[in-house]
Amino acid sequence: MTDRKPYSSPELQSLPGGPLSRPPLDCRRPEPISKIAGHDVRDLVERFGSPVYVIDDEKMRAQYRRMIGAFRASWPDTFIGTSVKTNYLSCMVATMREEGAWGEVVSGFEYRLCRDLGIPGNEIIFNGPWKTDDDIRTAFAEGAVVNLDGDDELERVIAIANDMGKEVGVGLRLNMQLNYPPWDKFGFKLENDHALEAARIIAREPNLRLDGLHMHVGTYLPDPALYGRAMSQVVSLALRLERELDAEMKYLDLGGGYATRNTLHDTMLPGEAQSATPEAYAEAVTRPLRQAVSQFKGSPRLFIEPGRILVDESASIITTVRAVKHMAGGQKAALLDAGVHILPTAYWYDHEIRPVEDRGATMENYRMVGPLCMQIDVIRKEINLPALSRDDLLVIENVGAYNFSQSIQFIYMRPAYVMAHANGVDVVRLPEEDDYVRSQERLPSHLINDETRNSVLVRDVT
Numbered sequence: 001m002t003d004r005k006p007y008s009s010p011e012l013q014s015l016p017g018g019p020l021s022r023p024p025l026d027c028r029r030p031e032p033i034s035k036i037a038g039h040d041v042r043d044l045v046e047r048f049g050s051p052v053y054v055i056d057d058e059k060m061r062a063q064y065r066r067m068i069g070a071f072r073a074s075w076p077d078t079f080i081g082t083s084v085k086t087n088y089l090s091c092m093v094a095t096m097r098e099e100g101a102w103g104e105v106v107s108g109f110e111y112r113l114c115r116d117l118g119i120p121g122n123e124i125i126f127n128g129p130w131k132t133d134d135d136i137r138t139a140f141a142e143g144a145v146v147n148l149d150g151d152d153e154l155e156r157v158i159a160i161a162n163d164m165g166k167e168v169g170v171g172l173r174l175n176m177q178l179n180y181p182p183w184d185k186f187g188f189k190l191e192n193d194h195a196l197e198a199a200r201i202i203a204r205e206p207n208l209r210l211d212g213l214h215m216h217v218g219t220y221l222p223d224p225a226l227y228g229r230a231m232s233q234v235v236s237l238a239l240r241l242e243r244e245l246d247a248e249m250k251y252l253d254l255g256g257g258y259a260t261r262n263t264l265h266d267t268m269l270p271g272e273a274q275s276a277t278p279e280a281y282a283e284a285v286t287r288p289l290r291q292a293v294s295q296f297k298g299s300p301r302l303f304i305e306p307g308r309i310l311v312d313e314s315a316s317i318i319t320t321v322r323a324v325k326h327m328a329g330g331q332k333a334a335l336l337d338a339g340v341h342i343l344p345t346a347y348w349y350d351h352e353i354r355p356v357e358d359r360g361a362t363m364e365n366y367r368m369v370g371p372l373c374m375q376i377d378v379i380r381k382e383i384n385l386p387a388l389s390r391d392d393l394l395v396i397e398n399v400g401a402y403n404f405s406q407s408i409q410f411i412y413m414r415p416a417y418v419m420a421h422a423n424g425v426d427v428v429r430l431p432e433e434d435d436y437v438r439s440q441e442r443l444p445s446h447l448i449n450d451e452t453r454n455s456v457l458v459r460d461v462t
């Protein structure tokens with residue numbers, strides 16, 4: 001008899017990095033960066049503190065011009081509705097406006113922000129799954145493009161239009177099966193004729209007019225072919241509505257979602273290698289329109305609503321290494337003063353981070369963590385950088401989209417936001433102070449006692 005080992009079930013062990021993980025993005029040495037928009041990084045920190053969020057005005061304008069240029073080259077009647085929620089710092093919206101953009105909004109707050117910056121109502125596109133009656137009335141009164149999201153909203157809009165006693169134009173937001181997971185929280189479904197039925201209802205209403213169709217395919221979509229497929233279906237439905245319902249499509253709106261060079265966690269390729277150019281997106285979106293041009297009653301205007309592709313690459317955060325530590329597994333961690341409260345996109349991107357000092361070619365592996373007293377405050381799970389020490393400055397690039405509008409005050413205040421341009425640097429949002437956080441609070445009377453009597457909150461109330 002041979003000695004046999006008793007059977008034990010096999011164990012799965014993960015290999016470091018995992019068999020399917022992408023090779024480290026940072027095999028190349030990240031180039032040191034000493035200036036942003038021509039301004040010295042160290043000077044910016046000296047003037048505005050660390051961390052500081054820096055917007056490069058010229059870079060943003062150049063990207064806008066490239067995007068609109070690419071689309072107008074193949075469909076001259078194209079307008080950009082800049083997606084306000086992507087970054088609703090007023091300076092961003094005002095810059096886009098100076099370049100010729102309309103505003104694309106999804107709430108009354110964003111609508112009023114655009115109006116406050118001088119954008120007329122009839123150059124605002126109003127989307128979103130929930131719009132209040134008051135906001136819808138204002139939008140109709142001022143001639144905004146209003147895209148409806150569902151049956152209940154259509155019902156409310158019929159009542160509002162009848163109450164206003166005048167004909168108003170509306171668009172229908174569509175959803176269709178294009179990708180997985182489907183982007184199906186919004187709009188009227190195309191495949192089961194839900195959208196067609198909604199259009200028929202509008203055609204029967206004396207005070208409603210169907211002016212256009214809207215489709216937002218999803219967000220961060222590197223493949224232009226997806227846009228081509230979406231546009232083909234939008235065009236087919238638009239032509240059918242013109243034929244069957246005596247409608248005339250004044251516009252087709254293909255939303256946003258155009259990807260940037262940022263890299264999503266767990267993707268095989270870095271973002272810069274897989275995201276398409278504005279020209280490739282323009283070709284994909286406009287081709288179905290050009291092919292059908294002679295079949296339309298008029299010539300529909302094309303709206304696009306880019307967000308991230310316009311603003312992502314124009315902003316950076318300068319941050320300081322506040323400590324270098326070793327974690328339990330031996331990996332080094334650099335503790336930065338910028339956390340996920342001002343950089344929420346770190347939850348889904350591996351942001352590019354560059355040193356300011358040139359510290360040579362020897363690289364070390366770091367986890368980049370933020371200053372919040374939370375284990376989840378991780379800016380990069382892993383990155384190779386030349387050796388870091390306390391007080392080193394770093395620049396986190398491509399942070400213009402969704403970081404300000406989704407930032408929160410949590411543990412630390414939000415820092416200064418500045419805009420750098422050829423003539424200088426302007427503060428566009430002051431750093432928050434304690435008062436900012438507490439100003440909306442009130443101390444209820446049963447908590448006012450000898451200890452709390454002198455609190456600013458009590459003085460506020462009395």
Ligand SMILES: Cc1ncc(COP(=O)(O)O)c(C=O)c1O
Nearest residue numbers: 083216219256257305306307308
């Ligand atoms: C209706 C609509 N348009 C435009 C955008 C902008 O998207 P992105 O920033 O991905 O271009 C969004 C964002 O989700 C959206 O919901």
